[in-house]
Amino acid sequence: MKKLSKFLKPFALSVGIVLILVFLQSLSDLYLPTLMADIVDNGVVKGDSAYIWKIGGFMLLVAAGGMICSVGASYFSAKIASGFGKLLRSRVFSHVSGFSLNEFDQIGTSSLITRTTNDITQVQQVLVMMLRMMIMAPMMCIGGIIMAVSKDAKLTLVLAVSLPILVLVIAILAKKGLPLFKAMQAKLDSLNRVLRENLTGIRVIRSFNKIEHEKKRFDMANMDLTETAIKVNKIMALLMPLMMIFLNLTTVAIIWFGSIRISNGHMQVGDLMAFIQYAMQIMFSLIMVSMMFVMIPRASVSAGRINEVLELTADISDPASPKKPAEDKGSVVFRDVTFCYPGAEIPALSNISFTMKPGETTAVIGGTGSGKSTLVNLIPRFYDIDSGSILVDGVDSREMKQEDLRGKIGFVPQQAVLFSGTVAENIRFGKEAASEEEIRHAAEIAQAKNFIEEMPEGYESVISQGGTNVSGGQKQRLSIARALVRKPEIYIFDDSFSSLDFKTDAKLRAALKDETAEAAVLIVAQRVSTIMDADQIIVLDEGTISGIGTHKELMKTNEVYREIVMSQLSEEEIA
Known part of the structure; x- marks a missing residue:
């Protein structure tokens, strides 16, 4: 007291x-x-x-x-x-x-x-x-x-x-x-x-x-x-x-x-x-x-x-003298990163090294529990790594203000989260000052325009608590629109297309290609079809990188990736 x-x-x-x-x-x-x-x-x-x-x-x-x-x-x-x-x-x-x-x-x-x-x-x-x-x-x-x-x-x-x-x-x-x-x-x-x-x-x-x-x-x-x-x-x-x-x-x-x-x-x-x-x-x-x-x-x-x-002091805090990253870049570099959850006996990720460049799409694929979601949670610094470094625009993320770091990122989580309020308010959550035109454009790219306009009050339709009055696919598209309206330098999609049908998935990826042309894009996916066209694909296996390359390169050189592809696609589709 x-x-x-x-x-x-x-x-x-x-x-x-x-x-x-x-x-x-x-x-x-x-x-x-x-x-x-x-x-x-x-x-x-x-x-x-x-x-x-x-x-x-x-x-x-x-x-x-x-x-x-x-x-x-x-x-x-x-x-x-x-x-x-x-x-x-x-x-x-x-x-x-x-x-x-x-x-x-x-x-x-x-x-x-x-x-x-x-x-x-x-x-x-x-x-x-x-x-x-x-x-x-x-x-x-x-x-x-x-x-x-x-x-x-x-x-x-x-x-x-x-x-x-x-x-x-x-x-x-x-x-x-x-x-x-x-x-x-x-x-x-x-x-x-x-x-x-x-x-x-x-x-x-x-x-x-x-x-x-x-x-x-x-x-x-x-x-x-x-x-x-x-x-x-x-x-x-x-x-x-x-x-x-x-x-x-x-x-x-x-x-x-x-x-x-x-x-x-x-x-x-x-x-x-x-x-x-x-x-x-x-x-x-x-x-x-x-x-x-x-x-x-x-x-x-x-x-x-x-x-x-x-x-209780937060494990993650801003440095006393934060470094300001360069503007309008968006590169992300993992250097020998190892991370272990508190109380866990073995690391969730070990010795992870790769580079994401602006204008390129990096995909991450792997089996359940391979560390895909853990990897994407480290970029916005939701957790601090145990060893190694993560560089954003050439600056260690631990030497940046959290606000500056996260201001560069458009994050779409694995479980789509909506807030009580209107559709427009949920999209504007990504950018408070977004105009009506920007909101509509983000919704169109996210393939959400049609179902929003079919709602009784359009963009002013009310989303109930937890988004219970929209479907799983609609939730995902609104979450994607929320990230797009921000126009960030780095996009992170954590298995964000899983509730979409193949047709909508293909349309969305085609629209995203032009919209995110100058940004670094990271896509975590279970479907091989979603990530086949990525500039580089990272294959995770039990917390380590099994291989990095394009789809064709990995099909020739990586057994883990080949097994994932064979389990999802027919021989005609692979060919």
């Missing part, structure tokens, strides 16, 4: 106002029992109506002042907590946006969502409580004890017995509750993960008739969270009944011993009434503290999880 307090700096003035208002409210609450004792002892006992009206009116003013302070403190507390939550969410989001794929793999997407939403909400709720109670509770407790002693010092011996027991009970319950709160947040992550997998994979689940299996899986995660929540709530549920028992027993003891002191002439009735109220204030201040102990453990766990995200 302390580490997150820096996000309160913009609200320092408002925090000061809250503390002053709470302080004045506490003074008001502490002063009222004394005024009541004065009315009883000097007004009611003596039958002085004027004195009762005078002090009673003053009591009303004090109570009204306390109420105004309370309303003001509540308003400013809510405002501070909301602003704090907004700043913290923005900070976490911007920090996570700078993560490499390695950090996402490390924490997990579902956990990051929980930490950005639920965990920050937990901290926000406790902040409201703390702003009100961190001054009020100790002041009411200490002030109540001082005022009680001033009324009758000997009677405070009752409090000297009950208060330590009460504090001990609170401490024991808080100690037992903290580990369970921590477990609850971890189990909430698990529930979130199962739910997210169910929602994103609903087509697969239904196609394999696994709905009942997934229901059981969700029920297990849900029950696990529920059982932990019940355990912690059972512990915390003991708190209030125990508090009320101690409160009532303390009140009975005060009345018992107070009545003896009144009968002996050592105390007045008004003072006893005031003493009871001060005892209530002391006990209720401890109840407030106990409520904080209920909330703070869970919030501290949430704060720890938020700090874990904020303190």
Whole structure:
């Protein structure tokens, strides 16, 4: 919690106002029992109506002042907590946006969502409580004890017995509750993960008739969270009944011993009434503290999880003195590149060396797990290589700003991703300032023009979340249009034609040839027909380069490539 307090700096003035208002409210609450004792002892006992009206009116003013302070403190507390939550969410989001794929793999997407939403909400709720109670509770407790002693010092011996027991009970319950709160947040992550997998994979689940299996899986995660929540709530549920028992027993003891002191002439009735109220204030201040102990453990766990995200430094960062690459080039050179995923026993890629030149098309082909997608992920620096170097326009990609590097690349991922919004907005994602003409041209080259114009509102038609209202092939073509509108120096197509029929595939490649004539193009494909005309074809086999050359050259010299071709094409097509 302390580490997150820096996000309160913009609200320092408002925090000061809250503390002053709470302080004045506490003074008001502490002063009222004394005024009541004065009315009883000097007004009611003596039958002085004027004195009762005078002090009673003053009591009303004090109570009204306390109420105004309370309303003001509540308003400013809510405002501070909301602003704090907004700043913290923005900070976490911007920090996570700078993560490499390695950090996402490390924490997990579902956990990051929980930490950005639920965990920050937990901290926000406790902040409201703390702003009100961190001054009020100790002041009411200490002030109540001082005022009680001033009324009758000997009677405070009752409090000297009950208060330590009460504090001990609170401490024991808080100690037992903290580990369970921590477990609850971890189990909430698990529930979130199962739910997210169910929602994103609903087509697969239904196609394999696994709905009942997934229901059981969700029920297990849900029950696990529920059982932990019940355990912690059972512990915390003991708190209030125990508090009320101690409160009532303390009140009975005060009345018992107070009545003896009144009968002996050592105390007045008004003072006893005031003493009871001060005892209530002391006990209720401890109840407030106990409520904080209920909330703070869970919030501290949430704060720890938020700090874990904020303190996690990205593996990939911009260099202190970035080099500016030459303009309008687009060459990519791999020099003896080796890359291994964290925790993996063997490298995904080993000793990879090749060159991509502007105006040429480089294709990558290989079996499943040969490292094709890993290779394309290294060019935009989604991961950092273990050894070797990747030169873009003659500059090592690790010596460039990530923004400059990725600004040169038009990337079409293996799984086409669309965002909620219109068709035009999705294409414009590649270039924010793209004109309507540029969008239409990119869509035409990507062979998306016809189906877009057939949609009810054309380019203003709404794409639903995840692109569920368009087909797989349409998604791919819109993703390609998004890359084309950028007019980058380097194009990367990661198996981006797999959902297209052969006719559309051929049309698209023919259109791309002119559009990308001055750029370096990298195509990863499973189909041999897609990459046969490439200027150079790189054959990957178990993370290493098996061969580099044109289609004809590789058919003569490379066994791996020949096997791939033979498995896909007939003898007539090969000839």
